[in-house]
Amino acid sequence: MRTRLTETFGIRYPIVAQGTEAGGHGAKRSTLPFVPELADYLARESPTTLLLAAGGIADGRGLAAALMLGADGVVVGSRFWASEEALTAPAGTDRAARASGDDTVRTKAIDALRGVRWPDEFSFRILNNKLTDQWAHREAEAAAAFGSLAAAYAEARSRQDLDVVAIVVGECVGLTHDRPSAGSIVAAMVKQARSLLEHGAELAFERR
Numbered sequence: 001m002r003t004r005l006t007e008t009f010g011i012r013y014p015i016v017a018q019g020t021e022a023g024g025h026g027a028k029r030s031t032l033p034f035v036p037e038l039a040d041y042l043a044r045e046s047p048t049t050l051l052l053a054a055g056g057i058a059d060g061r062g063l064a065a066a067l068m069l070g071a072d073g074v075v076v077g078s079r080f081w082a083s084e085e086a087l088t089a090p091a092g093t094d095r096a097a098r099a100s101g102d103d104t105v106r107t108k109a110i111d112a113l114r115g116v117r118w119p120d121e122f123s124f125r126i127l128n129n130k131l132t133d134q135w136a137h138r139e140a141e142a143a144a145a146f147g148s149l150a151a152a153y154a155e156a157r158s159r160q161d162l163d164v165v166a167i168v169v170g171e172c173v174g175l176t177h178d179r180p181s182a183g184s185i186v187a188a189m190v191k192q193a194r195s196l197l198e199h200g201a202e203l204a205f206e207r208r
Contacts, residue, residue, distance in 0.1 A: 014050035015042065016075055020106060021056030023078050023170035025122045031055040032069070039070025056101075058172035060192020067197070076189075078169045084181040089160060092167050093179055096127060101171035103128050107136040108143070110166055115147030127167040 017038045019031025035053045042049050053066035054075035066074045080086060082093045106123040113135060118124075126132065135142055156164035169176075180188075 012049065014052045014072070016052045016054050017071070018075070019053075019055030020123075020125070021101075021171040022054055023081075023104070023125050023168045023173075025118060025124050026055070026106075027121050031057075031066075035066060035069040035071050043070075056170055056172045058175040060189045060194075060196060062172070063189050063193040064196040064200075067193070068200075076185075078172050079176055079185055080182055081169060082176045082179050083185055084179055086179075086182075091160060091162060093176075095162060096167060096169055096173050097177050097179075099127055099169075100174035102174075104169060104171055104173060105132050105136045107132065107139060109135040109137075109139045110142075112139070112142040112146050113149040114153040115150040124166070125168070125170055127169055127173065129165075129167070130163040131166075 015038065017029075017031070017035045018026050019029055019034050020026055021031050031053060035051070039051055042051055050072045051070065052073050052075050053069065053071035054077070057063060057066060057074045057076055058079040063074050078096075081088055082096060104125055105128055106125045108118070108120075108123050110126065110131065111118050111124055113131075128136075153164060
């Protein structure tokens with residue numbers, strides 16, 4: 001069944017294990033225990049299906065950790081959101097560069113207020129702002145007021161008012177302090193991951 005779900009017209013698609021550390025919409029699992037659990041499942045049920053880890057991965061340490069957990073690769077969002085080539089507004093990345101992972105929040109309230117319907121199991125991780133300070137933990141009230149801020153939110157988006165408009169980033173925003181090129185991000189991630197994995201292998205050999 002898993003193979004049929006990940007193959008269409010002979011093209012095989014990877015499975016992405018996205019933890020709650022990720023920015024944007026997601027469910028309830030955390031990256032660290034979710035990736036190896038799914039790796040074990042795929043090893044039994046569909047061993048040729050690639051597994052990609054996502055959620056909180058922004059540098060070579062995250063890449064190395066994901067590979068050690070059983071992933072074949074990673075999906076990186078927030079780090080590339082703050083890359084030179086991204087179309088992200090500088091005001092957004094400037095605010096993110098001053099933030100830490102503690103400055104993000106997962107909530108269903110903002111979707112409800114702006115009239116965006118998502119299944120109940122999905123919440124939304126964004127950077128804290130004045131709107132989240134007011135509403136993030138009032139999800140039941142926001143659901144009852146569904147769409148009540150849709151017009152105001154659209155107007156705030158038109159003038160890029162980041163006290164209202166969501167900046168969609170994950171917990172790894174605390175590792176995102178500059179805006180380098182995408183190519184340099186990839187090169188640095190691979191270099192750091194390779195160094196860490198080689199060092200780990202050396203330690204394992206020394207302890208034999």
